[in-house]
Amino acid sequence: MAIKTGKGDVETTSPFAIELQNVCKSFGRVQANRNISLAVENAAIHGIVGENGAGKSTLMNILFGLHSADSGSILIDGKPVEIRSSADAISLGIGMVHQHFMLVPNFTVLENIMLGREGDMLLKDGIASTMRELEELETEYGMQVNPHAKVEDLPVGTRQRIEIIKAIRGGARILILDEPTGVLTPQETDSLFAILRALRARGVTIILITHKLAEIMAITDSVSIIRDGKIVGSRETSKTNSGELAELMVGREVLLRVEKNAASTGETRLSVNGLGLSSNDGQPLLTEITFDLRAGEILGVAGVAGNGQSELMEVFAGMRTFDTGQMEILGDQIDSKHPKHPDSMRKTGLGHIPEDRHQHGLVLNFEASENLVFGFHHTELTGNGLLMDQKSIRSHAETMIERFDVRPANPDLPAKNFSGGNQQKLVIAREMNAEPKVLIVGQPTRGVDIGAIEFIHKQLVALRDKGCAILLVSVELDEILALSDRIMVMNEGRIVGVLDSADATERRIGLMMAGIAKEEAA
Amino acid sequence: MKSAPPLPYWADVILLPVINLLAALLVCGVIIAMLGENPFSALSVMIKGAFVYPSSLGYTLYYTTNFIFTGLAVAIAFHAMMFNIGGEGQAYLGGLGAGLAALWLGADFSPLIVLPVAVIASALFGAAWAFVPGYLQAKRGSHIVITTIMFNFIASSLMVWLLAGPLIQKGQQSPQTPTFDANAFLPKFSELLASVSIDVARSPLNLSFVLALAALVFFWVLVWKTRFGYELRAVGHNQQAAHYAGINVPRVIIITMLISGAFAGLMATNEILGVQHKVLLNFTSGYGFTGIAVALMGRNHPVGIFLASLLFGALFQGGAELDFEFDSITREMVLVIQGMIILFSGALAYMFNRPLSHFLASILNRKQAVNE
Incomplete structure (x- = not known):
């Protein structure tokens, strides 16, 4: 033939x-x-x-x-x-x-x-x-x-x-x-x-x-x-x-570049030292991860999907325990013998915008208003009584929907009926509203339309300027380059190198993503 | 590939179940006609037998009570995405709890003490029997369907041993406990109404029916109004997201199974405290399993569960009447009719979904066209 x-x-x-x-x-x-x-x-x-x-x-x-x-x-x-x-x-x-x-x-x-x-x-x-x-x-x-x-x-x-x-x-x-x-x-x-x-x-x-x-x-x-x-x-x-x-x-003019000033960094809020993690069958997922994240900076994590970024975020969010090394998050020491669960992580001031909003970030069958208190359903957002205060949940939802321009502006609509961009806005609204001191962000604009991307990027930069320490994981190199103050490149569960955003070019990061060391990739 | 437009909510919760029910009745009618009986007179006997004849309504509601409890047991677990098939065993153990409380306290205390304790004991024993499968599911990942089925068998063997051994009435041959003291009898409605000089036909309907109604309300508040209900539904819809949100998933699973088992256990208040007044072999007679169909048909919502329980109650009572009135319709035939209804409203629940939604969409379109 x-x-x-x-x-x-x-x-x-x-x-x-x-x-x-x-x-x-x-x-x-x-x-x-x-x-x-x-x-x-x-x-x-x-x-x-x-x-x-x-x-x-x-x-x-x-x-x-x-x-x-x-x-x-x-x-x-x-x-x-x-x-x-x-x-x-x-x-x-x-x-x-x-x-x-x-x-x-x-x-x-x-x-x-x-x-x-x-x-x-x-x-x-x-x-x-x-x-x-x-x-x-x-x-x-x-x-x-x-x-x-x-x-x-x-x-x-x-x-x-x-x-x-x-x-x-x-x-x-x-x-x-x-x-x-x-x-x-x-x-x-x-x-x-x-x-x-x-x-x-x-x-x-x-x-x-x-x-x-x-x-x-x-x-x-x-x-x-x-x-x-x-x-x-x-x-x-x-x-x-x-x-x-x-x-x-x-249908309107869009800002393709993110406007941001130079970062003014503060104290170290997340410090990781020699962190390692293996899968159940003994394959190394993360090896010797060591870095610091400071207040007021966005640290971008670049890498091809599946090179340990997801596991790294789950470790920081408390969703996964690790095997070796230790980390200090907002003054709390954590190691394999003293793990911290997502609930207490959140209470210490960690926000997490997960990379998969359908699997982790939202309960798709829950209404928007229910999703906006997800993970915060034990806080005053749901009232102090024995039963959840529906009025308070609803008014919180209305505020969030207005502030983050979620469309349609209907708090009763199940999350699954929103478009990808608006679903993401629900997650971002919920996590940002808690004013986290450290924010772990995964693929914030995956499947999100261009108008919403602009909005989400602006929100992240604004949060950084308020002094939040942001770890940004994305497979979109453009996004990493546009938002990050420093860029950390991962390959096969290891850190290949960390660059200042001034030294980063698409080509150089691309080579590092393939595992070539920072100096050779210059 | 033409995709069906979504069915409006009212059609999904009202029209579709009614159509399913009619389809089941149609098939049953054909079968009855093939047996040489008139399907319409059979239907009329069933309806009269369930609601019209003296004391028939009481019997229907007595059955309904059982189905409410077992239906709620299945439904609460469903909301956390667990399939509790162990209602039968949990209800059986609930009977043991009620029975032990009644036997030990009945002679010495007033009904005001004995009855609450016996009711609570039935819930606790049912919950305890659901705990182990719940724990194994939450901590070890053992599938709840397998473990609850196994626990039904264990419950059955355990009760045979207890009723034929330690608990058997002295000098008796049949495997059952002695009859309780009258202090441990849950009052019947006919007796209560007679005491205020209202005369109704005697039936097994007792105060546990009120308890069942309260359980329906409790279920609704728990699932949709409390933080625990919120966590339970989150776990049911998306366990990974629940974990992300800091919900202790194993804990929610175990507590849900405890509540589920408690609902099933409460069925014994009707059978044991209300009617039999002793614990006897196989008193659960399949109500635990029928609860699955009740929850399925009632869409795991208290209102739906009440209506489905009423339907099954009427079927049980009316079916018995059918067996009585017609020579060619036997007890087994009545089971076939019940099976048809379970088949059409459970397994085939969404068979008419597509044609119905197309039909409704075409009506709506025509209406729109007329308006424009």
Whole structure:
């Protein structure tokens, strides 16, 4: 089987690989897409940007056959088509790389790529033809993978490469990538972009969904902006800039840079010395962690997801005990024999905005007002009586919702019905309202739209200026660079090095994230 | 892939259960018709048997009392995301507690002392029997479903040994305790009303029904108004988040199981203190298990549990009448009818969700179109 990629294999009569005409889709009363019309040229990289909940994913799911449009039409190569399922989409040459990978972790690369096309009863022929194709791909696009490696052992960037191989191996001439760079290091992102350029050169049309404007500017040929389910603008990338795009996305002018003054640091509030932690099966998760965090500074922790940052935050929040070393937090000594639980940590003045608000930060079925006292339900916020004071809880919620601009401003709505950004505002409102002396923040803007990002960043800087000691963990390097006064880079559970933000460049931190020492990465 | 719009709240809590019930009755009607009886006269006998005939209402409410207690036991654990299947064993042990208190104190103290102590003892014994599974779940991660089932068997064996051995009435062959002193009898409604010269038909309905109603209110306040209820629901929805918020999750799990066991144990106040006046073998006769269906149908809410208990009470009482009136409908057939209702309102509870929501959405859309 030849890999069908590019114009050479298909007769094209239309300059557009994909055309959408007046596509509408609603879920109940929510109109996710309204009259969307869009045309993507052959062999171009087209970006789609928009805030969370703007309707990007719905649109792509319609194109990939996961949802069916209520009205409107889709044209592929100028011919109207009906896409009722993902099988239809694949047979039309559309491939999709999802945000969350669809790979079998304990299969090898080869087994994963072969999945769905195993050939005959015996795997022999399927293996042979897959191997042949992999070689072709390697020579054509420079996509190197070891076919016998187990997927669970591979870094995220390589896993994504396998997803792309799976998609184009299916004969895709149109490739949809949904937020592909969220989990990649800068270097991995670069090599992804190199692959995308090579694919474009062979005639593959690519749709890139992202909320990172820098990537749109770096790789796309054209871009469409979605807001409230409508296309509010389409631009040639060369004739626009990040500022304009951000404004179109949000509908107003946005500050992309965070304004902040130099830090005026005070006393040490969190001091960690030789902290170590192993998993249940003895794998080291954190090794020899030593650093200080002072009042009035933001210490950014950079690193690819899964290099010990999550465990580090859980240790500080009291959610996990550690094995070796000790730490001092606001004057209290803590070690493995004298652990401190989340409740007493909170009482000492520690705030924690967890990286996963769905798993930790919120009870999604609880109302906003209930979530706003979560962890503080033994404080005066809920009154002093035997029963919880509903009036006091409600008025607290109303204050918080107003101060942190949570929308919709409805304290009775369950947390699950808020958008990602507003859910995050609920968590941030709750933790910041307690005026913590130390704040542990994990991925504060993950899945949060650009307008809310601006707001959240401002709040963090304001808290720092009030003298709070902030530990900021984020996989978004831009965020780390924009907010931090010092930057600590982690790799495989160790601290690779700590930089002053003045000495930090994206490249240098990127190399340190890969484990290269600070001096060599200069 | 057309996704169904969400069902409005009122339809979810009222319309859907009613439709489920009607579907169950429809299937039962077909079965009864196949047996050669008239389904409508069968239904009318059931309704009359449960509510109309003299003393029938009393019997229905007597059964209802049992279901309220066991339903609450299951529901409170459900709110903390635990499946307490041990209501049967906990109620059995509750009977032991009530019985011991009644036997030891009944002869020497006034009812004002004996009855409260016996009621509390039934709750404490039930709670104690739920403690071990709760502890094992909280501290050791042993699955509560497995341990509570095992504790049902242990309870059963323990009670056989006690009732056939240490507690058996001297000179008796049947495995049961001596009858309590009258001081330990929970007053029946018919007797209470007779004392103020209101004459009603005699039935086993007794003061424990009032206790059950109080338990419903207590449940509501506990789950939705107290800090403990808040923690309990947080643990039920998201244990990790609860841990993050500083809630002592194992402690909440253990206390919830204690309360759950106490509710189940209180069932014995009706059976043992109110009706039997002695502890006897297998007095729980499956009420603990039916509590699961009651909680499921009542959506773990006190109002729902009351209505579901009333329904099951009526089924028990009306079903017995059915067995009585029709030759071809046997006791087993009545169990089939009860099973149908449990099946449709429990296991298949959401079968009609999608068609119903599409139907309602289309009505609403049409209405909107007319208005515009």
